Structure formats: structure tokens, C-alpha cells
Amino acid sequence: MVRVTKLTDYGIALMARLANEHGGNQLTAQDLSEAMGIPLPTVRKLLKTLARDDLLESTRGAAGGYKLARTAEEISMMDMVTSLEGPVAMTECSADRDCDCSLQEICGMKENWSFINEQFKNTLKNFSLAQMAGSLAEKQAARDTLSQSLEAET
Amino acid sequence: MVRVTKLTDYGIALMARLANEHGGNQLTAQDLSEAMGIPLPTVRKLLKTLARDDLLESTRGAAGGYKLARTAEEISMMDMVTSLEGPVAMTECSADRDCDCSLQEICGMKENWSFINEQFKNTLKNFSLAQMAGSLAEKQAARDTLSQSLEAET
DNA sequence: CGCAAAGAGTACCGTTTTAGTCTCTTTTGA
DNA sequence: TCAAAAGAGACTAAAACGGTACTCTTTGCG
Numbered sequence: 001m002v003r004v005t006k007l008t009d010y011g012i013a014l015m016a017r018l019a020n021e022h023g024g025n026q027l028t029a030q031d032l033s034e035a036m037g038i039p040l041p042t043v044r045k046l047l048k049t050l051a052r053d054d055l056l057e058s059t060r061g062a063a064g065g066y067k068l069a070r071t072a073e074e075i076s077m078m079d080m081v082t083s084l085e086g087p088v089a090m091t092e093c094s095a096d097r098d099c100d101c102s103l104q105e106i107c108g109m110k111e112n113w114s115f116i117n118e119q120f121k122n123t124l125k126n127f128s129l130a131q132m133a134g135s136l137a138e139k140q141a142a143r144d145t146l147s148q149s150l151e152a153e154t
Numbered sequence: 155m156v157r158v159t160k161l162t163d164y165g166i167a168l169m170a171r172l173a174n175e176h177g178g179n180q181l182t183a184q185d186l187s188e189a190m191g192i193p194l195p196t197v198r199k200l201l202k203t204l205a206r207d208d209l210l211e212s213t214r215g216a217a218g219g220y221k222l223a224r225t226a227e228e229i230s231m232m233d234m235v236t237s238l239e240g241p242v243a244m245t246e247c248s249a250d251r252d253c254d255c256s257l258q259e260i261c262g263m264k265e266n267w268s269f270i271n272e273q274f275k276n277t278l279k280n281f282s283l284a285q286m287a288g289s290l291a292e293k294q295a296a297r298d299t300l301s302q303s304l305e306a307e308t
Numbered sequence: 309c310g311c312a313a314a315g316a317g318t319a320c321c322g323t324t325t326t327a328g329t330c331t332c333t334t335t336t337g338a
Numbered sequence: 339t340c341a342a343a344a345g346a347g348a349c350t351a352a353a354a355c356g357g358t359a360c361t362c363t364t365t366g367c368g
Contacts, residue, residue, distance in 0.1 A: 044314095
């Protein structure tokens with residue numbers, strides 16, 4: 001479906017909630033579950049994944065919790081999507097690793113798919129968590145950034 | 155997985171093969187199955203879908219077959235992906251229709267997702283079947299087109 | 309110390325989607 | 339009339355998704 005999974009959507013919503021928590025304030029899985037209306041076990045699973053990939057910093061033990069590992073400006077949609085659902089690859093053959101697609105010899109579209117894949121990855125890279133958690137004004141900034149990066153590339 | 159399904163990949167490969175068939179020459183499902191090494195029943199299913207959405211023209215009966223309904227330049231990746239796997243929507247809430255996402259009130263990211271979704275759709279709209287079936291030189295054209303369209307939008 | 313809160317890791321299961329097949333019908337050229 | 343070919347739709351096995359449960363480790367605090 002060319003779609004991000006529901007869990008990824010949840011995960012990014014959690015990140016956005018954490019991005020709006022200023023001053024290094026931590027939130028527990030419990031806090032986030034209640035704030036976002038997502039079942040606690042699911043929240044835990046997502047936060048664990050995000051922490052393992054160094055997007056979140058976790059503190060264990062009593063008075064533990066989670067906070068962003070970097071500023072929201074320094075975390076891109078690409079980082080989050082990759083963490084939550086693995087490498088972004090439109091097709092088998094556009095993944096980084098070698099693929100075992102039986103059509104590879106015949107179809108000849110690998111490079112074209114890779115090109116489209118890169119375009120898409122750029123869109124995600126140029127959209128930060130800060131923008132995702134933020135306002136319409138910040139969306140305009142993203143648009144400008146993307147536009148510039150494409151010009152630079154050409 | 156932010157991935158196009160295998161069947162969509164196959165479908166586009168079939169379209170590319172038909173794009174390289176010049177002079178209104180028709181190919182049968184059988185021909186395409188043999189040419190691409192994709193099982194016949196699967197090929198049939200895909201061609202039916204593409205024909206129903208007016209990307210292919212079909213002729214029934216003996217000596218029947220399929221050919222492109224328009225030129226390869228006039229068929230975009232967006233047309234094909236949409237036909238083969240339905241509307242492109244990164245999340246439930248970025249589909250055109252109203253969604254029943256329980257987070258809608260809380261997460262506040264709907265507009266941001268829509269924006270990313272539009273960027274992605276533009277990438278697909280600006281890449282034609284001709285480019286997909288064609289050479290590296292044509293890829294550069296796609297890059298230019300996309301870049302221009304983004305500038306215009308800003 | 310010992311308890312309770314909180315994260316880490318992993319395994320499990322029901323549901324949905326995907327990938328692929330099969331059967332039957334309709335159309336049409338020879 | 340027959341055979342080739344498309345159209346429509348049902349059906350099935352396998353994989354992915356969404357969610358849960360269980361066990362273990364870490365740590366603050368009385």
C-alpha cells in the first residue's frame with residue numbers, strides 16, 4: 001500500500017509528544033500511554049525500539065523514563081521510519097543489500113527504482129521531528145529545504 | 155514497509171515491456187508471461203487490473219491481447235501504482251477520505267503527513283512509464299521536472 | 309536490605325494482507 | 339463450430355501486522 005504501518009505512525013506520534021516536553025523532562029511509557037491513548041504494552045514496545053536505535057535516551061529503574069537523544073531538529077522522519085520499520089526500500093531491488101529478485105536480469109528497472117527511492121528518502125530526510133511536532137509555519141520551511149536540496153543535487 | 159508490493163513491481167515490469175512494443179503491437183498474457191518469467195495466472199490478474207483502470211487497452215477473442223492505452227510518456231508511475239494497489243496514502247489519515255484514526259484529535263500530525271504524502275505523490279507523478287522503461291538519460295529529465303515542479307509550488 | 313517502579317528482551321498468537329491458483333464465462337477470428 | 343484469449347470472481351497458503359504476556363535487569367528509596 002506504499003504505507004507506513006500503524007505502529008510506525010504511533011511511534012512518531014510518541015516522538016512528537018516527547019519533542020514537546022522541554023527542559024530534558026522525561027516521560028514514562030505509562031505517561032505516554034495515557035497521554036496518547038495507545039495501549040501500554042504497545043507503547044513500551046515502540047519506545048524500546050526507538051531507544052535501541054539511539055533516537056531516545058532511556059533511564060532505567062524507579063524514576064526512569066524516556067527523552068529525546070538529540071534535539072527534535074536533529075531527528076528526521078527518515079531516522080524514525082527506518083528505526084520503526086527497517087530500511088526504506090520501495091522494492092526488493094532498491095534495498096541496499098543485494099536482492100534475490102528473479103526478474104533482475106530481465107526487468108532492467110533497478111536503477112530507476114533506486115532513483116525514485118532516493119527521492120522519497122530525501123523527502124523523509126528533509127522533514128524533521130520538530131517540523132512534524134510543530135506548526136504550519138514550519139512546514140513551509142521544510143518545503144523550502146527540499147526544494148533547495150533538489151536544486152543542489154541537479 | 156513503505157514498500158510497493160511485489161505484484162505492483164511485476165505489473166510495472168509488464169507495462170514497461172509493453173512500452174517497448176512499438177507500432178500498436180499487441181502482446182498476449184501468454185507472451186508476457188514467457189517474456190518476463192512471471193506465472194501466467196498472475197500476469198492475467200495484473201493485466202486485467204491495469205485494463206480495468208484504462209492504462210491498457212485489451213482486445214478479446216482469438217488474436218486478442220493488450221497494448222498501452224496511451225503513450226508511455228502519458229502514463230505516470232502514480233497512475234500505475236494507484237491502479238495496482240489503490241490510493242497512495244502514507245497513513246490512514248493522509249488518504250483523501252475521512253479516516254477513523256482514534257488519535258486524530260490528539261496527534262495533530264495529519265497535515266504534516268498529508269504534506270509528506272503530496273511530496274511523494276509528486277515524485278511518482280513526475281516519473282513516466284517511458285522513463286521507467288528507458289535509459290539513464292531519461293532519468294535526468296525526471297529529476298529536472300521534479301525540481302521545477304517543486305519550485306513552482308513554492 | 310528489600311521492595312516497587314520502570315525499562316529490556318523475547319516469545320507468542322489472532323487477524324489481515326499478500327501472492328498465487330483455479331474455475332467458469334464471454335468474445336471473436338479462422 | 340472450435341480454439342484462443344480476455345473478464346470476473348472465489349479460494350488458499352504463507353507472510354506481515356498489531357497487540358499481548360512473561361521474564362529479567364536496573365535503580366531509587368524507606
